[in-house]
Amino acid sequence: MAQIQRDRSFEKRLIGVVVPVGALRSDKSIGVGEFPDLVEFADLCVSMGVGLIQLLPVNDTGYQCPPYFALTAFALHPLYLRIGDLPELKGPGSGEFIRRLEAMRKEFEQEVRYPFERIIRAKIDILRRIYAANRETIGKKAGDEGPLGRWIQENPWVKEFAVYRRLKEANGEKSWKEWSSHRKISLPASPDRLPPEIETLWNDETLRQEHIFWVWVQEALDSQFREAAAAVTRAGILLEGDLPILMNEDCCDAWAHPQYFHDDLSAGAPPDMYSPDGQNWGFPIYDWDALAKEDYAWWRRRLQVAEKYYRAYRIDHVLGFFRIWSTSRRETSSALGRFVPYVPVKYQDLKALGYDKGRIHWMSRSHIPTGEVWDFLRANWGGPFREEDIAAEAERLFSMALDRIGKEELWLFKDSIAGEKDIEVLDLHPASRACLIHAWHNRLLLEYEKGLFSPVWYYRFSRAYASLSDGERQALEELLDNRKRASERIWEAQGKRLLSVLVASSSMLPCAEDLGVVPDCVPRVLTKLKIMGLRVVRWFRDWDREGQPYIPFEEYPELSVCTPAVHDSSTLREWWEQEADQEMFCSFIGVPSLPKVYNPGTAKLVLSKTAAAVSRFRVFQIQDLLHISPKWYAGDPASERINVPGTYNEFNWTYRLPGTIAEIGKDSVFIQGVRDLSAVQPVTKKKKK
Numbered sequence: 001m002a003q004i005q006r007d008r009s010f011e012k013r014l015i016g017v018v019v020p021v022g023a024l025r026s027d028k029s030i031g032v033g034e035f036p037d038l039v040e041f042a043d044l045c046v047s048m049g050v051g052l053i054q055l056l057p058v059n060d061t062g063y064q065c066p067p068y069f070a071l072t073a074f075a076l077h078p079l080y081l082r083i084g085d086l087p088e089l090k091g092p093g094s095g096e097f098i099r100r101l102e103a104m105r106k107e108f109e110q111e112v113r114y115p116f117e118r119i120i121r122a123k124i125d126i127l128r129r130i131y132a133a134n135r136e137t138i139g140k141k142a143g144d145e146g147p148l149g150r151w152i153q154e155n156p157w158v159k160e161f162a163v164y165r166r167l168k169e170a171n172g173e174k175s176w177k178e179w180s181s182h183r184k185i186s187l188p189a190s191p192d193r194l195p196p197e198i199e200t201l202w203n204d205e206t207l208r209q210e211h212i213f214w215v216w217v218q219e220a221l222d223s224q225f226r227e228a229a230a231a232v233t234r235a236g237i238l239l240e241g242d243l244p245i246l247m248n249e250d251c252c253d254a255w256a257h258p259q260y261f262h263d264d265l266s267a268g269a270p271p272d273m274y275s276p277d278g279q280n281w282g283f284p285i286y287d288w289d290a291l292a293k294e295d296y297a298w299w300r301r302r303l304q305v306a307e308k309y310y311r312a313y314r315i316d317h318v319l320g321f322f323r324i325w326s327t328s329r330r331e332t333s334s335a336l337g338r339f340v341p342y343v344p345v346k347y348q349d350l351k352a353l354g355y356d357k358g359r360i361h362w363m364s365r366s367h368i369p370t371g372e373v374w375d376f377l378r379a380n381w382g383g384p385f386r387e388e389d390i391a392a393e394a395e396r397l398f399s400m401a402l403d404r405i406g407k408e409e410l411w412l413f414k415d416s417i418a419g420e421k422d423i424e425v426l427d428l429h430p431a432s433r434a435c436l437i438h439a440w441h442n443r444l445l446l447e448y449e450k451g452l453f454s455p456v457w458y459y460r461f462s463r464a465y466a467s468l469s470d471g472e473r474q475a476l477e478e479l480l481d482n483r484k485r486a487s488e489r490i491w492e493a494q495g496k497r498l499l500s501v502l503v504a505s506s507s508m509l510p511c512a513e514d515l516g517v518v519p520d521c522v523p524r525v526l527t528k529l530k531i532m533g534l535r536v537v538r539w540f541r542d543w544d545r546e547g548q549p550y551i552p553f554e555e556y557p558e559l560s561v562c563t564p565a566v567h568d569s570s571t572l573r574e575w576w577e578q579e580a581d582q583e584m585f586c587s588f589i590g591v592p593s594l595p596k597v598y599n600p601g602t603a604k605l606v607l608s609k610t611a612a613a614v615s616r617f618r619v620f621q622i623q624d625l626l627h628i629s630p631k632w633y634a635g636d637p638a639s640e641r642i643n644v645p646g647t648y649n650e651f652n653w654t655y656r657l658p659g660t661i662a663e664i665g666k667d668s669v670f671i672q673g674v675r676d677l678s679a680v681q682p683v684t685k686k687k688k689k
Contacts, residue, residue, distance in 0.1 A: 010312070010509045014238065015611060015678040016052030016619035017045060018567070020067070020642065020653070021080050022114060023622065025660045030101060031108025031119050032656075034082040035221070038228040040661045042235040048671055049678030053232060054240040054314065054619055056567060056642075056653075058225070061248075063173060065116040065653045066643075068244045068316070071165070072252040073302045074157040076221035079120050083127065086220055088134045097133075100126055112639075113654040131213050142212045151219045157301065160194060162214040163201045164252035175250035185256055191294045195256055222308070229309040240511065241310035243302065245320045246283035253298070259290045260298060265326040268334040269516055271457050275646070277441075278325065278334030278457070285324050285340060288498065296501045303506040310508055315499075315531075318512035322495035322522060323487070328448075330419025335441045338454040341494065343486040345479060347451040353475050363444040363464040364453060370409040373397060376435040397432045413440065455480050492521035496528070503529050511561055511617070515539070527559060532617065537564045537610055538575060550588040553613040554685045562615035564606065565624055567642040572606060572624045573598040574637035598637070603627040604673055611680040620677075622657065628673035632658045 024033030024041055038053070045053060059070035060077045084101050088094070104122055108115065131138065141148040152158055164176070171179045185195045194202065201207060232239045246267050247253050254261050261284040269279040291298060306313055315321075327337040350360050377390050377397075398404075401423065402411040413436075417423060423436045444464040445453040459465055468476065502510060511532045514522055526533050540551045556562055564572050570579060576598045586593055589609045594602050607628070611618050623640045626632035634640050643652045657664065664670065 010238070011616075012051070013682070014051035014617050015049065015674075016054055016238075016240070016561075016617055017050050017622050017625060018054040018056075018563070018619055019622040020056040020567075020655065021058055022116075022653075023655050023657055025657045027660060027662065028082065028084065030083070030105045030123070031111060032079060032114040032116075035080045035224040035228045036082045036085065037661065038239075039231040042232040042237050044661055044665045045237055046235050047665065048674035050237070050674060051678070052238045052240060052312075052617060052619060055242060057242045057244055057316075062168070063117055063120060065650075067242075067653060068246075069248045070244065070251060071168075071248070072157070072161050073247060073298075074155075074305050075161050075218055075252075076225060077120075078123055078127065078217050078221065079116070080225070081123065081127075081217070081221050082224060083123065083130070085224065086130065088130050088138075093133065097126060097130055100129075112656065113651065114656055115650070116654055117650075127217060128213065131216060135209060138216050139209070139212060142215065148212075148216065148219055151222070152215060155218070155222070155305075156192075156194075157305070158215050158218055159202045159211075160198050160256045161218070161252050162211040163198050163207075164255055165214045166207065166210045167201075176255040177250070185258060187259060191297050198256060225309050233311065238311050238509075239309065240312040240314060240509075241306055242314045242316060243306060244316040246281065246285075246317065249282055249284055254284055257298065260287055261285065262287050262326075262340075264329055265340065266329055266331070266334075267320065267324050268327060268337060270325045270337060271335060272517070278327075278337060279646075280327055280332060280334040280337075285320075285326050288494070296498075296505075299501065300505045303502065303508065307506050307508055312509035312511060313506075315502070315510055315512045317516075318499075318514050318526070318531075319516055319518065319522060321498045322491040322519065322525075328419055330421050332420040332424065335458070336443075336446055336456060338446055338448060339487065339491075341487065341490050342454050343483045343490065344449075344452040344454060345445065345483055346453070349479060350453070353472070353479065360445075362467075364447045366413060366439050366441075366443050367405075367463065368402060368411045368413075368439045368442075370411065372439070373411075373435055376438065377429075377431050380431040380434055381429075382431065393429050393432055397428060397436070400426055400428065401436055488519055488521055491519055492525060495521065495525045499525060499529055499531065503531070527557075530559065533557065533560050535560050535562045535613070535615060536566060536569070537562065537613075538569075538580070547584075550585070552588075552683075553609065554683045556613045556615045558614050558616055560615040561617040561619055562610060562613040563619050563621075564610050565621050567621070568645050571621060571627075571637065571640050572603070573627055573633075574641065576602065576606075577637060598627065600628055600630050600669075600673075604676070607677055608680055611677045612683040614682045618677075623655070625674055625677075626658065626664070626670065629667050629670035631667055632664075632670070634658065 019041070021033045021035065021038065024037040026037045026040055028034075029037055042053065057067040057070065058077055058080060059067070060072065060075040061067060061069045062071050083089070084098070089097055104126070108119055138148065140146055142152070143149045167179060168174070168176070176183060185197055188195045193199070202211060229239055247261075249263070254263065263284045265285050266280055267283045267285045268281045269275065271278040323339045323341060325334060325337045326340045327334040347360065355363070373394055374390060377393060378385070381390070398411065401414060401417060403414055404411050420437055420440060423433055423440065426433060441456070441458070442462050443456055444459045444462045446456050447453050456462065465473070512526055512534065514526065514533045515536065523533060535556055537550070540556070541548045542551060565575065569575070576582065577596070582594065582596060589606070591605065594605070603624070607620065607624065610620075621642070640655070642655050
């Protein structure tokens with residue numbers, strides 16, 4: 001394979017800004033940022049000395065707001081289309097549409113955060129009206145020799161997406177798994193061919209107009225985004241996109257190419273201090289062997305499409321290329337997850353340690369003492385109770401969920417219960433369901449296939465582990481350590497192989513989001529492949545040392561991206577006022593003290609210290625930069641967040657700039673403050689005396 005040539009400007013130190021496209025505001029946008037707004041924003045960045053603009057994902061998510069719930073890896077979101085710039089609005093008869101657009105702009109412009117669903121439904125509605133009025137002209141353009149037809153040939157993914165989008169609308173926007181028909185897709189004759197069922201639908205003339213509507217929308221989005229991205233590049237700014245590694249369960253790719261996914265498993269993250277039961281994202285995990293048979297053509301196409309717009313890209317959850325935390329679809333949380341791949345503990349391994357069938361059963365199945373149920377109900381009833389209430393509820397719990405072991409005061413879950421979802425649907429008191437879920441997690445080993453085990457994340461706190469002798473624990477720990485080391489060798493080989501494919505397939509600069517429980521092999525592979533990792537100041541600490549000190553800025557890797565906050569965290573302002581150990585952080589940055597209430601002076605100091613990190617790229621959320629000026633402070637710091645993980649509401653992902661790009665550009669205090677950051681030199685290591 002030919003060596004990919006990359007722009008040497010990637011090697012420069014840059015100050016960057018992270019902004020969702022939807023957050024941008026201009027005099028032309030309709031309640032939400034649109035792709036052409038990037039041109040005006042790039043001019044603002046030039047005036048500030050900012051050399052990098054990092055975006056959140058811009059894929060079509062349908063009527064779901066979270067940008068990581070894409071309907072496909074390829075299509076762009078109609079939310080970001082500037083409808084007023086469509087060529088169909090340049091001719092006669094478009095006055096009605098222009099008036100409608102202006103009414104929409106007035107309706108949505110005063111919203112502090114953009115009302116996602118109202119806007120996207122209004123945009124789709126007017127797009128359908130414009131399409132209907134221009135159907136004949138657009139249809140001719142979609143012919144083989146027309147400009148839209150040629151675009152289809154250059155973007156073959158749009159055929160299956162148009163078919164999927166039409167079917168999704170026809171089925172009331174339900175997941176493809178709930179469609180009344182066209183659920184099962186056969187494998188195509190070759191990777192370059194459509195699956196036969198999809199090809200038949202695409203070629204159905206009675207459905208052509210509906211399919212071409214979605215094609216027309218995507219071509220318009222592609223045209224506007226490419227033009228905006230080219231303008232950003234001409235301004236001398238590096239545009240960085242965000243490529244989520246995982247795909248939504250309900251997406252065109254999982255529907256049209258089921259062979260690429262293990263749909264029986266759900267991806268997520270293991271338990272940590274922020275999520276005691278882990279994170280279950282609901283996304284299927286990849287079948288890397290199936291993808292390898294086609295030389296990872298699907299992933300290569302993803303990068304080719306992204307490269308039309310970006311010169312750099314963020315690899316979300318890069319750990320997933322090494323190993324992914326996976327949980328059965330029957331579970332709600334990921335407390336009983338496991339890493340895939342993983343070298344399993346086998347039944348024979350446990351027998352070799354002296355465990356018979358009964359003890360292996362004891363370690364891998366949840367055993368619940370009678371008294372524990374009674375104690376849990378009493379402690380978690382949530383209000384006054386009578387003993388007869390507890391007795392009646394306990395009897396219902398035992399009869400509905402558990403089977404007694406002989407005459408012992410010990411119980412097992414019924415065979416009908418295979419996960420938390422089976423517990424949650426039981427008609428029981430909330431305390432009973434909580435008791436059962438707590439008991440469901442209480443095991444040492446997870447038997448995920450017959451005779452194959454992996455350790456439960458909290459196995460050292462299990463009833464089975466407590467029952468082992470010191471010698472048994474030592475022997476078991478040695479076995480698990482052995483499996484972990486063997487698994488890490490597999491993770492390293494897999495991560496290196498998969499990321500090498502990405503690096504070799506595109507001239508874009510890859511930047512990895514390597515947060516979480518990071519195996520030692522990850523930084524080795526990233527360094528070898530010259531992929532920048534991510535360093536979030538508040539989390540980049542020596543967690544094993546007493547006091548868990550911050551890592552000095554002079555010790556940050558040059559091959560890294562440094563940032564004080566990310567889209568899933570609080571802003572710097574909220575962190576400072578509500579989460580930070582202010583005294584400890586002041587000591588870290590070398591100042592005696594700072595005001596307890598965040599202000600522009602604190603913002604300038606903290607941002608300038610961060611800008612001095614050795615990292616090649618120092619990127620800041622637009623909200624954190626705006627705090628340099630007193631003009632842009634919201635009343636409530638929490639209102640400036642992008643997202644609060646684990647919550648689902650109309651607030652998340654709908655952040656808007658507090659003023660238009662033009663208004664912000666007139667704030668000389670803000671402009672000069674950011675320019676000062678771009679001039680900060682990297683801190684150097686102090687010489688040892």
